[in-house]
Amino acid sequence: MKILTTLKKVVDVELNINVENGAIIEDGLQYVMNAWDENAVETAVQLKEKNKAETTLVNIGGGDDNTKIIRKGFAMGIDNAIQIDDPALENSDPSIYAGIIQKVYEQGEYDLIITGKQAQDTDSGQTGIILAEFLELPCVSNVIDIEAIDDQHIKVSRLGDAGTEILEIELPAVVTVSDGINEPRLPAMRGIMMAKKKKISVMDLAGLGISWDELGGGSPKSEITEFMKSETRQAGQKFEGDAAEITAKVVDLLANEAKVL
Amino acid sequence: MTKILVVADIKEGVLKGSTKELLSKARAIGAKTAVVAVGSDIESLSADLADAGSDTQYIADDKSLDLFSAAPFTSCVVDAAKQFEAGLIWFGFSETGKAVAPRVAAQLDAACASDITDAQIDGDQITITRPAIANKVMQKIKVNTEQLVAVVRAGAFEADESISGTQNVVKLSAPEPDLKAVIKEVLSDASGEIDLGDADIVISVGRGVKDQAGIDLVKGLADDLTAGFGSSRAMVDAGLMAQNKQVGQTGKIVAPNLYMALGISGAIQHLAGMTGSKTILAVNKDPEAPIFNVADYGIVGDLFEVVPILREEIKKIKG
Numbered sequence: 001m002k003i004l005t006t007l008k009k010v011v012d013v014e015l016n017i018n019v020e021n022g023a024i025i026e027d028g029l030q031y032v033m034n035a036w037d038e039n040a041v042e043t044a045v046q047l048k049e050k051n052k053a054e055t056t057l058v059n060i061g062g063g064d065d066n067t068k069i070i071r072k073g074f075a076m077g078i079d080n081a082i083q084i085d086d087p088a089l090e091n092s093d094p095s096i097y098a099g100i101i102q103k104v105y106e107q108g109e110y111d112l113i114i115t116g117k118q119a120q121d122t123d124s125g126q127t128g129i130i131l132a133e134f135l136e137l138p139c140v141s142n143v144i145d146i147e148a149i150d151d152q153h154i155k156v157s158r159l160g161d162a163g164t165e166i167l168e169i170e171l172p173a174v175v176t177v178s179d180g181i182n183e184p185r186l187p188a189m190r191g192i193m194m195a196k197k198k199k200i201s202v203m204d205l206a207g208l209g210i211s212w213d214e215l216g217g218g219s220p221k222s223e224i225t226e227f228m229k230s231e232t233r234q235a236g237q238k239f240e241g242d243a244a245e246i247t248a249k250v251v252d253l254l255a256n257e258a259k260v261l
Numbered sequence: 262m263t264k265i266l267v268v269a270d271i272k273e274g275v276l277k278g279s280t281k282e283l284l285s286k287a288r289a290i291g292a293k294t295a296v297v298a299v300g301s302d303i304e305s306l307s308a309d310l311a312d313a314g315s316d317t318q319y320i321a322d323d324k325s326l327d328l329f330s331a332a333p334f335t336s337c338v339v340d341a342a343k344q345f346e347a348g349l350i351w352f353g354f355s356e357t358g359k360a361v362a363p364r365v366a367a368q369l370d371a372a373c374a375s376d377i378t379d380a381q382i383d384g385d386q387i388t389i390t391r392p393a394i395a396n397k398v399m400q401k402i403k404v405n406t407e408q409l410v411a412v413v414r415a416g417a418f419e420a421d422e423s424i425s426g427t428q429n430v431v432k433l434s435a436p437e438p439d440l441k442a443v444i445k446e447v448l449s450d451a452s453g454e455i456d457l458g459d460a461d462i463v464i465s466v467g468r469g470v471k472d473q474a475g476i477d478l479v480k481g482l483a484d485d486l487t488a489g490f491g492s493s494r495a496m497v498d499a500g501l502m503a504q505n506k507q508v509g510q511t512g513k514i515v516a517p518n519l520y521m522a523l524g525i526s527g528a529i530q531h532l533a534g535m536t537g538s539k540t541i542l543a544v545n546k547d548p549e550a551p552i553f554n555v556a557d558y559g560i561v562g563d564l565f566e567v568v569p570i571l572r573e574e575i576k577k578i579k580g
Contacts, residue, residue, distance in 0.1 A: 013395040017394055094373070124373075124376075130363050130367045159504055160357070161272060162328075163448050164448040166448065167445060168445055173442065179494075180507075228401065229399075236557035236559065239559065239560055239561065258540040261578065
């Protein structure tokens with residue numbers, strides 16, 4: 001089985017994000033591997049450990065932060081890495097990402113594509129699903145369990161509105177995984193050392209054989225025109241002291257001030 | 262005139278509140294409205310769908326649509342969108358919406374937006390607002406296509422109880438089943454429980470409740486109040502609460518009238534799922550817990566001591 005996973009660099013959501021004049025202030029931001037992509041990598045590596053599989057990751061973008069997360073993917077157990085680095089990709093949207101991954105897929109004869117169900121920076125959750133539509137492949141999103149049935153089939157569980165849905169999927173296919181699927185491993189020292197020696201296959205859009213216009217880059221379906229700081233809630237009244245007294249006080253406030261009881 | 266197609270949110274044969282919220286917003290914008298309902302044994306809902314504020318009801322009712330499957334669901338929505346010539350296609354905030362909206366957008370070659378909190382229409386120009394980066398920022402997005410498919414964030418639009426529509430049912434033909442991703446069964450652990458998305462009050466537990474006994478204690482309070490019962494991620498990871506109870510960036514996003522966070526410290530990922538609530542009450546032993554920064558009312562104390570008193574005091578005022 002050949003597995004392709006996607007890896008996106010995202011801003012560290014634990015840090016403060018500041019906005020000025022409609023844009024995010026880049027200064028002081030740090031970038032990490034999208035947490036859900038970490039689950040995708042872990043899923044691929046576990047499938048490789050249980051079955052025979054070759055794992056490849058694709059990363060879009062350049063720079064040290066992307067190299068760092070690719071090395072982390074290697075250290076977790078990924079075999080190969082493809083990086084698409086092109087200055088045109090500065091302002092991409094899910095359908096552009098999907099178009100690029102489609103091209104990578106078509107050149108690699110993969111059986112299974114695993115992506116995180118969304119990225120922590122946009123929380124959109126579109127790329128993997130749109131990719132499957134472009135490729136006309138079966139797709140299941142929000143997957144919390146996966147196992148190989150045979151070379152051509154997998155069984156997955158997804159968290160749906162009615163409960164846990166169990167599906168059998170014919171390969172090739174796309175799945176997007178939730179964080180409930182596994183606990184990503186901390187790379188061992190040996191893996192980290194080996195990851196430093198592995199080669200990353202870097203190419204630009206021309207090298208991949210596709211142009212910015214073919215990806216729809218010249219005419220994006222939507223554009224972010226402005227960032228604004230979210231309205232933050234203010235801390236309200238906090239009570240300390242005798243439990244019986246303060247709890248009665250708070251219930252009174254809920255009923256008579258907030259009027260929600 | 263703008264035409265807005267709302268995808269009906271149906272659970273266990275019942276139309277959920279989000280459908281009316283979306284239709285209320287659509288009518289407030291001044292759009293022509295339609296709704297598309299997909300499922301099995303749902304034809305009887307056509308009056309409810311009209312009452313919710315739609316003037317046309319596209320209904321795909323077929324045995325094969327009993328269990329959710331994304332591809333045939335998508336076909337029905339695309340079919341309705343084409344017949345209605347919809348400019349905007351709106352989904353309520355649900356796993357169904359998140360799975361189907363990008364597919365519909367790809368098939369219609371339309372723009373797609375997840376989690377929108379506002380939509381403005383100025384002539385042909387659609388502009389939307391949505392949160393990003395775990396709610397830390399808001400994005401304003403200009404849509405360049407004539408059509409937009411969007412999932413609307415829970416609680417973003419308010420239902421206008423005064424609206425209603427007219428009944429005009431259009432039956433959709435049954436779609437082809439997905440033969441490559443076959444739904445085998447659904448393990449329902451939520452049947453009969455109060456839906457987190459619909460509840461007026463949601464009570465969530467975190468690490469502070471410690472174990473099953475702590476969960477049971479809080480569950481008693483939730484039962485008293487007919488409240489939805491949610492969880493932080495820590496409790497899900499510990500195997501003490503089911504995954505579908507998780508409130509937060511990766512789980513359910515809720516916006517009830519009252520949210521009670523019991524023994525929850527308030528990690529950024531959890532806050533992203535509940536800060537849209539009208540009123541927040543937090544109970545935590547640690548006075549420095551970040552949950553207190555977003556809570557309207559905070560009780561610093563041991564929840565094992567506080568919850569029984571809460572139950573008593575609430576019983577007193579509710580009679």
